[in-house]
Structures are given as structure tokens and as C-alpha cells.
Amino acid sequence: MRTYITEQPAITLTGIHVRTTNAEEAGPNRRLPKLWETYFQSQITSQTPTINSHLIYALYTNYESDASGAYTTLIGHQVAGDKLLDEDKFHTVEVPASKYMVFTTEKGPVYEVVAQAWGNIWAYFKESKEVRAYTGDYELYDAGNLDPEQTQLQIFIAIK
Numbered sequence: 001m002r003t004y005i006t007e008q009p010a011i012t013l014t015g016i017h018v019r020t021t022n023a024e025e026a027g028p029n030r031r032l033p034k035l036w037e038t039y040f041q042s043q044i045t046s047q048t049p050t051i052n053s054h055l056i057y058a059l060y061t062n063y064e065s066d067a068s069g070a071y072t073t074l075i076g077h078q079v080a081g082d083k084l085l086d087e088d089k090f091h092t093v094e095v096p097a098s099k100y101m102v103f104t105t106e107k108g109p110v111y112e113v114v115a116q117a118w119g120n121i122w123a124y125f126k127e128s129k130e131v132r133a134y135t136g137d138y139e140l141y142d143a144g145n146l147d148p149e150q151t152q153l154q155i156f157i158a159i160k
Helices: 032-042 110-127
Strands: 002-008 011-020 055-061 071-079 091-095 098-104 137-142 154-159
Touching: 011 032, 011 055, 032 071, 055 091, 071 091, 098 110, 110 154
Parallel strands: none
Antiparallel strands: 002 098, 011 071, 011 091, 055 071, 055 137, 098 154, 137 154
């Protein structure tokens, strides 16, 4: 996995969300696969004004503590302008400007690539001089080139 550090401005994302934990996602009651299924059925880009609608964000935010606590995952897109959206259907989150360590995965089946990347990220931060900020981390997918069997994505981890 390749890495680099970058500064990113604040962005506003809108999409569908769920509250979960890593322990829950490792067990039989996983919520994230259902969230992805619901996202693909939602047709969000036809219902909301978005920027770069081909970019799909999987945001991890509202951390209870660290990687072992509860967090909210939102799957969606960057909002175009400040138009209010249907709050009953979609959730909107402001991701603060931050310094990020960006991890670029190898290509492979999406579920394998993502799981392996997060395992590598957790291991990296156990030994790293960089410290996670837990203000909002996200996976960035390019739907224009999305092949579930040959997925490559970037994971942005907010650091202090």
C-alpha cells in the first residue's frame, strides 16, 4: 500500500448512514454490507445536487473514542452548494479541514481490498509517529472506474 500526507479543505457530504462498531462488523450482525446495498438502491445522485457524482465517499465519523468504540458510517457524495436536502431521507455531515495520511490500496476484490487495507492501517498506527485525529476518515471510490473484482481506492485518515 502506498501512502502520502496531504491537507484537505472542509467538505460537506450527504448520504445514508448507520452507527456501528468494528466488533459488530466482525460478527454475524454486520451493518455495513446492508448500508452499501441501501446506498446503491437510493439513487442519491439523481435526488441531490452533488459535486463529482462519480466519487463515492464512505465516511467514518462521530467516533465514540478510537477504533474500538462506536462510530457512524455515511456513504454518499459531496454536496454542491448549500441547498438543503431531504433530511428525512439523507443525512448531511460537515467533514472539517484536516491533515490526512492517505493509503492507496492494491487492486483486487472490493471486500478483500478494503478489509486488508483497514487491517494494515490499524497496524500502521500502532507503531506510527503520526496520531489519528478521529475527526472524520473516509474511503474514496471512483464509480466511473468501479469494478468490484479489481477495486482500487484511497483511504484518508485524519491525523494530528
